[in-house]
Amino acid sequence: MKDVVLQNIVKTYGTDESCAVDNVSFSVEKGELFGLIGPDGAGKTSIFRMLTTLLLPNSGSAQVCGYDIVKDYTSIRNIVGYMPGKFSLYQDLTIEENLSFFATIFNTTIKENYNLIRDIYEQIEPFKDRRAGNLSGGMKQKLALCCALIHKPEVLFLDEPTTGVDAVSRKEFWEMLARLKKEGITILVSTPYMDEASLCENIALIQSGKILDINTPSGIISSYPNQLYAVKATHMSRLLHDLQSFTNTNSCFSFGEFHHISLQEDSEKQIQTLHSYLQQAKHTNIQIQAIVPSIEDCFIERMRNE
């Protein structure tokens, strides 16, 4: 049973020729945690807004829980939970007032579905009389999640929930999502952070409105075509320049404290050639190690091929 299905969805804004969402199709199984991974402006928010019936697609069709996003928009609005990218609760209402307001407009009460939000709500409950505008980023995000969950939605849409949130809160947030998944809620989450992709069951890589790949995180990693090496030396910027001018280099880019490089012709011997080439170029403390590519490496590789 598929909870979310998109078929050839196209979305353009105004008279703009370029598509914000360009012929996108994918589907999400019931109870799945699905990630939409891509940089800012890739079209993630547009897809979410179409699925939550806030925008109409120019062409293509999509269903949420079997309801058409254009025709049956009122039915969809009753059964989905939506957390927009921007913090969108009432800043001048307290935590408790926000939560009970959203519970009432969904014809439910805080008590009724409290077990669903208990884990999350307990963390912000000590501050329940504080106005939402005075909360930290992590607390705002927890409150927003509580409000999106209060009516026990069948599908939960989370648009960049972890943007602007510190690393600890991000980790906690993903743990919360894993628990929600156990409750059987289908979750669609979008994020620009590639490191979060591995926490999803299935991911779609998206760039400039086009889907680059849809697979499990490990599937995407194993489809990486080359062996990847991480290279490090004392002078990193000179190193990058030298690696790029190395004749056998296939791709090379800076990645955190390392440079990631793949070679055209790959063998033990070629690595030694590279090592001596760098020594000749007077690099010191040279480290070269074979690594498993990350989602980000795969993303960059896909973008290079587009």
Added chain:
Amino acid sequence: MKQFLSFIKKEFYHVFRDKKTLLMLFGLPIIEIVLFGFALTNEIKNSKIVVCDYSQDEASQLLTQKIESNYNFTVEKNLLSHNEIENSFKQGDIKLAIVFPSNFQQSLFHENIAQIQIIADASDPNTAYTLTNYMKQIILDYQRSILPKGAIPMQIQSEMKMLYNPELKASINFVPGVMALILTLICVMMTSVSIVREKELGTMEILLVSPSNPIMIIIAKAIPYLVVSIINLIIILLLSVFLLDMPIHGSIILLFAESILLIITALSLGLLISNSTANQQSAMLISLMGMLLPTMMFTGFMFPIENMPIPLQVISNLVPAKWYYTIVKSIMVQGLGFAAIWKETLVLIGMTVFLLTVSIKKFKIRLS
């Protein structure tokens, strides 16, 4: 229903937690009434004048006393020479100067003709005109009093009666005007900002992706401002009755009912602006430009509509405050009943139904 109540509660929180706006909501009417009542009045009271009396005889002094006893004038100074007149105009807030030539009494009683010079500060032409008229009236009265009985064979005495406002108080004119102005301005401005604020903050996105009904959202938005406006109305009426001695001749219940009708008209207009704009600034600007000026100009309490060119008179019919102003004047000043104002009431009801329908129709069930 529970949803609806919860919406209204939320809107009340918004209104009462925004202390600055709340202060403006209740401060504005008080300030306007006090300003119009005491500072911006076009009544002429206690205008300061100077007298330059070269004659210093019985007749000139009697006339000066008469002038002084009139509540319109206060004799500020007696000048010794007319050379000082211009100086005193320049120096102080002197509105008028009177010059008695020498031998005033002698000329009056022996030559049967005497002259008085009245010099007015005409930088404000209306005031100068009114003051010189008052002065002429005093002099005429004096002249009549010194005439021997039967000296003039035929005489027409005109008797004037000022209906509804015998004391010619300006407040009778401006209190209804201020009521119309305040109620329309506050209702239009506050509601126009309220829906746009939800769009700007992004909360509208969540409200749309919920089972809530657009009509419910819209009506819940308007209710707190309805309450605030009724409180404002009570404040304005209390101030005008007890501070400005403005009577309410007609039925108070009718007055409130008509006021609530105007409030609802203004709220609907505010909602329409709110539904048609993208951000708070443009909503604010449209409601200010679209309401403040037309309401001031076309209500009739500042500039009489009858004196305007025909196209402007036609436009004035579009301003709800104009109809309300007529209604309030009829009830408060003339003490008339519903029979006299049913036409104006009908116009307001028509406007409300139209505006409300359009704004509900225009409410967007999606983004963009």
